[in-house]
Structures are given as structure tokens and as C-alpha cells.
Amino acid sequence: MKTYVRARARRRPAGGFLAARRLRGDRGVSILEFTGFLPVLLLVGMAAIQLGLIGYGVNQAGSGARAAARAASQQGGPPAGEAAGHASVSGWLDPDVFTEQGSELTTATVTVTVPGVIPLFGPYEVTRRATMPTDD
Template sequence: MPEHPPQPTAPPDLHRRAERRERPGHRPDRGQASLEFLGFFAVLLLVALIAIQVGIVGYTAQQAGTAARVAARVQALDDGNDGAGAGRAAISGWLSSHTAITGAGGGPGSSQVTMTTRIAVPQLVPGLLGNLTVTRSATMPRDRSNDQ
């Protein structure tokens, strides 16, 4: 029988590395959890931004209602009062620069005053919501004690 030439042998540390890979319970996908976390973290960040933006829209709507009520109340007391200025002063400073307050139904003979507030919603990501504005109106009866 012909003899086969001797096979080259690998250094002993390569045998140990190969044995480690073949051990039962050993996972060759080391680091996969870190990559999955990074992908999931991006989704969590997006959900958090959406939740914060929805909160800002709700807060803006609440502030618009407050501004409209205060403006109508002050304007109903006397036509010389600055209802729009009072409404703007009643809301948060960071929203007042985005606010427009208009009135209707004023005048000496009218029995009520209606004020409308429009506030442009601040956005975390500019352009995401377009030009979203919140509009609220309030109507107050005119104070008749000053008409005498």
C-alpha cells in the first residue's frame, strides 16, 4: 500500500478555536443584540417625537382657548380695552409670537363680543405637519353697567 504523505497539522490554538465554535450552546451571532437595539432605538425615538408633538398640539389648543376667553372677557367690559393684548398676555410667551387674535360683534349697540384666536403650532421637525394652526373662539356678553 502506498503511504500517504503526512497531512500538515494546524497549530494547537486553531484547534481550540474550532472546538469553541462547535461547542453546543455556543452562539456565533455575537453582537446581534446590539444591532437589534440600535434599530429598535430609532423606532422608540420616532414614537417619542410623535408623542411630544401631539402633546404640543394639545397644549397649543388649550392655550388658544384661554387666549380667546380672556380676550373676549376683556373686550366685553369696554370697547376701549385691548382684548387682543390681554389674550396674548394670558398665554405662554413662546406661543404669543405665533398668535393672531381678532374680534367680531363689537360696537356700542351689540349685546356680545366674539374673539377668535389662531395659533400656529410649533413643530419639533419643521415641515412635518405643514402649516398647522389651531383656532378657538369665545363669545362673552357685553357688560351693560358701562352703557349708562
């Protein structure tokens, strides 16, 4: 009876055993790449949030200025305009409302303070102004 000894096959084509043996040394590289890139991702995310907050502050300041100018021109006085300006802006933005009433035009100026999200960058002040004709 003949005994056949099978020779061990060593596969060397791409994707074979030798390529798999070489890849074992690359374990953990992806987590290192992610860890190195994570601060950049966080900074970009925080910058996007900061831009969103600034846009919201601009929107709120514009709405407050229009409301203050409208109320001051129709109801005849800066106190009514300042109250309307404070009421139309979110309280956490800490609005500063100033109305000036002339004989023909009423102008309202609203300044809000947008908090800084990124550490090292302080709060931002946004100012908007609106002018309406004074009702007699």
C-alpha cells in the first residue's frame, strides 16, 4: 500500500496566508488615528454650534428691535418699546433695549450677548437696529 504524504500548501497569492500574517502587526492603528482626529472633530462641531448660536442671536436681536420700534411708535413712548423688546427676546440672551422717539421716526436698538461655546473665545455681542414711522 502506498502512502501519500501531502505536502503543506503555502498559498502566496494576494489575500493569502502571508498577507494575513503581515496585517497582524497593524492592530490598533485605526483607534490611534481616531484618537488623533477626535480633537479636530470636536472643534469643528463646537464651531458649528457657535455659528448656530450667533445666528440665533442675530435673529432674536432683529425681532426685538422690530417689536420695540413698533410698540414705541404706536403706543407713544420708549417705555412701551423697551418692554416689548425685552418680551420678544429670549431671556438667556440678556437683551439691552434702547428706544429713541423723534417727531417722524422711532428707532430701537437691541444688543444681545451670545455666550461663547469654544473655550478661549469670549462672548459675542450682536446689535440690531429698526426704524419705524411714528404714529401721531
